Amino acid sequence: MTTDAAPIPVPYDPALEPGLAAFLELVERIPLRADTILANRAHFATVIPPIEAQLGELPLEFEHRRVPGPAGAPDLEVTIIRPRERAEAAPGVLSIHGGGLVLGTRFFGTPELIELALRYGTVGVAVEYRLAPEHPGPAAVEDCYAALEWFAAHAAELGVDPERIIVSGASAGGGLSAGVSLLARGRGGPRLAGQLLNCPMLDDRNETVSSRQYDGIGAWDRNNNDTAWTAVLGDRRFGDDVSPAVAPARAAELGGLPPAYLEVGAAEVFRDETVAYASRIWAAGGQAELHVWAGAYHGFSGFSPEAIVSRAANEARDSWLRRTLGVLPSEPSA
Amino acid sequence: MTAYPPVPFADELLPALEAMNAAPQPPLTEESLPHTRDGADRMFPAAAELVAGRAVETEERVIPGPAGSPELEITIFRPAGHDAASAPVPALVNYHGGGMIVGHRSWEHGRVVDLVESLGVVGVNVEYRLAPEHPYPAGVEDNYAAFVWTAEHAAELGVDPERIVVMGGSAGGGFAAAVALMARDRKGPALAGQLLICPMLDNTNSTVGSYQYDGIGTWQRELNLLAWRMVLGAELASSTDAPAYAAPSRAEDLAGLAPAFIEVGAAEMFRDEDVDYASRIWATGGQAELHVWGGAFHGFDMYAPDTELTRAALASRDSWLRRVLGL
Numbered sequence: 012m013t014t015d016a017a018p019i020p021v022p023y024d025p026a027l028e029p030g031l032a033a034f035l036e037l038v039e040r041i042p043l044r045a046d047t048i049l050a051n052r053a054h055f056a057t058v059i060p061p062i063e064a065q066l067g068e069l070p071l072e073f074e075h076r077r078v079p080g081p082a083g084a085p086d087l088e089v090t091i092i093r094p095r096e097r098a099e100a101a102p103g104v105l106s107i108h109g110g111g112l113v114l115g116t117r118f119f120g121t122p123e124l125i126e127l128a129l130r131y132g133t134v135g136v137a138v139e140y141r142l143a144p145e146h147p148g149p150a151a152v153e154d155c156y157a158a159l160e161w162f163a164a165h166a167a168e169l170g171v172d173p174e175r176i177i178v179s180g181a182s183a184g185g186g187l188s189a190g191v192s193l194l195a196r197g198r199g200g201p202r203l204a205g206q207l208l209n210c211p212m213l214d215d216r217n218e219t220v221s222s223r224q225y226d227g228i229g230a231w232d233r234n235n236n237d238t239a240w241t242a243v244l245g246d247r248r249f250g251d252d253v254s255p256a257v258a259p260a261r262a263a264e265l266g267g268l269p270p271a272y273l274e275v276g277a278a279e280v281f282r283d284e285t286v287a288y289a290s291r292i293w294a295a296g297g298q299a300e301l302h303v304w305a306g307a308y309h310g311f312s313g314f315s316p317e318a319i320v321s322r323a324a325n326e327a328r329d330s331w332l333r334r335t336l337g338v339l340p341s342e343p344s345a
Numbered sequence: 346m347t348a349y350p351p352v353p354f355a356d357e358l359l360p361a362l363e364a365m366n367a368a369p370q371p372p373l374t375e376e377s378l379p380h381t382r383d384g385a386d387r388m389f390p391a392a393a394e395l396v397a398g399r400a401v402e403t404e405e406r407v408i409p410g411p412a413g414s415p416e417l418e419i420t421i422f423r424p425a426g427h428d429a430a431s432a433p434v435p436a437l438v439n440y441h442g443g444g445m446i447v448g449h450r451s452w453e454h455g456r457v458v459d460l461v462e463s464l465g466v467v468g469v470n471v472e473y474r475l476a477p478e479h480p481y482p483a484g485v486e487d488n489y490a491a492f493v494w495t496a497e498h499a500a501e502l503g504v505d506p507e508r509i510v511v512m513g514g515s516a517g518g519g520f521a522a523a524v525a526l527m528a529r530d531r532k533g534p535a536l537a538g539q540l541l542i543c544p545m546l547d548n549t550n551s552t553v554g555s556y557q558y559d560g561i562g563t564w565q566r567e568l569n570l571l572a573w574r575m576v577l578g579a580e581l582a583s584s585t586d587a588p589a590y591a592a593p594s595r596a597e598d599l600a601g602l603a604p605a606f607i608e609v610g611a612a613e614m615f616r617d618e619d620v621d622y623a624s625r626i627w628a629t630g631g632q633a634e635l636h637v638w639g640g641a642f643h644g645f646d647m648y649a650p651d652t653e654l655t656r657a658a659l660a661s662r663d664s665w666l667r668r669v670l671g672l
Contacts, residue, residue, distance in 0.1 A: 019630030296350030
């Protein structure tokens with residue numbers, strides 16, 4: 012590890028600073044270290060509203076299901092969120108929640124499914140995957156992949172177009188979404204229409220410039236990230252045999268993947284690994300769209316939703332969803 | 346020789362590409378250049394024609410060029426009724442594209458007028474000297490002079506001198522990046538931002554992206570090689586010894602620059618050099634925003650205006666300008 016002083020960080024957009032302060036106070040009250048993971052997990056659970064409260068009076072319905080886990084592993088809890096008014100062949104979204112692979116529940120990711128169901132009539136599936144350190148890698152990504160297999164196999168029953176299923180997640184959920192995409196490619200599994208990687212956690216090595224710029228500052232700083240990866244990989248971390256499904260930055264080549272959307276803040280640990288991942292997809296002739304938002308902290312668009320930059324980030328993501336899910340504005344009539 | 350499969354073009358952009366391929370232009374070479382240039386200033390509507398019926402006024406001016414060089418033509422656009430007595434507004438100084446070897450400011454009057462109208466700013470669209478008749482540093486010095494003139498005439502133009510952004514697409518993006526480097530190094534006027542649209546930054550043509558768009562797309566590898574040779578001469582054309590104000594990727598230090606907005610297509614040869622430029626700015630602790638649009642070819646917003654991709658790209662530009670200009 013380097014002993015150099017941390018490089019100068021990219022400063023925050025002043026409009027985001029109140030949201031960052033609120034994030035740190037609400038979510039990261041306890042620094043994440045090996046001996047505070049469980050305390051953090053308990054606290055994190057308290058900041059996630061129950062699904063009933065998230066849905067309120069919206070014209071959506073939810074259903075909890077138990078579906079098969081990976082071979083030899085326990086069943087998985089999933090929650091389906093869809094419009095009350097059923098449609099045929101709706102787009103499908105597999106949502107994988109964030110929380111550094113050590114925290115969180117599937118209900119941390121459901122606000123996105125609610126939003127998409129309202130806007131595009133999507134059928135969403137949120138998966139409860141096993142967390143580290145009790146369940147080290149690849150337990151989480153194998154759970155998510157099993158959920159994808161179940162989702163694709165039950166597309167007709169769920170009223171979903173099997174050609175329009177995407178996988179989506181933020182932070183750890185972004186890394187897992189990339190991992191699920193790699194597994195689907197390698198195993199000849201379900202065909203994904205896209206992978207939405209929001210500030211994704213991709214690289215266990217924590218060695219980029221940005222991972223050193225946010226050391227002791229910001230949301231999900233270098234030390235939190237370090238704690239999480241060690242919980243996931245233990246002694247395997249930094250080694251040569253880390254599975255790409257667990258740390259997608261370790262994949263030898265990135266051709267033949269579903270179209271990717273990658274977004275990240277310019278002022279966060281994951282900036283450089285996200286840019287590198289996009290660049291390697293392009294080098295392989297693959298399709299990826301990349302947005303790096305000026306002065307933005309990890310998770311900014313969710314915690315500072317009113318800031319101009321957050322609105323722009325939400326619009327850009329929405330544009331990619333329209334293009335990828337084929338819900339473009341109506342075609343000019345012939 | 347390694348093969349570099351290109352990132353495919355987005356489906357919704359294909360009709361524009363097919364239309365261009367159906368009406369091919371004569372290949373651009375050193376010999377065909379004069380013919381290509383002929384009538385360049387009449388290919389697009391004149392400023393006065395463009396603003397007709399819109400709440401934008403326009404004025405043609407001739408301003409001093411760099412020391413010892415000819416004067417420069419500029420076109421000024423301002424919101425109707427805006428004058429020196431009005432509350433000062435931000436200014437955008439635009440440098441047109443064309444590989445530093447072709448083009449005319451009128452090609453981008455439309456881009457400038459749209460921004461003047463939607464943001465209520467003053468636009469200055471600059472005519473600079475082209476290579477090979479005027480190799481480096483003629484073009485970039487002209488463009489720097491136009492930026493300095495705008496800042497020095499801020500009061501007369503009703504412009505807030507603390508809120509001037511330089512901008513451009515392709516070659517113009519390269520010039521805007523170079524002007525930002527010069528403003529830093531020469532301790533020139535304040536610069537609030539640099540808006541770089543698919544900028545031409547790296548003369549070495551050595552990235553993966555530069556090999557992927559060899560013989561396909563809208564600004565191809567051969568054209569880029571030709572352009573840099575004309576700007577820099579044969580010896581420096583692809584050299585890492587090229588000056589930074591010609592090819593901003595050559596700058597050793599990207600710290601202390603005006604906030605940058607860098608936009609590029611994922612399916613074009615400038616992709617990797619533009620991503621690299623942003624990454625190097627961030628590594629110094631500098632501010633940059635980067636947008637790489639999926640499946641987009643070079644200049645997609647100009648060639649395919651009525652697409653979801655272009656609408657999204659314009660919205661991101663608009664958002665960044667509002668943020669850096671406090672609008």
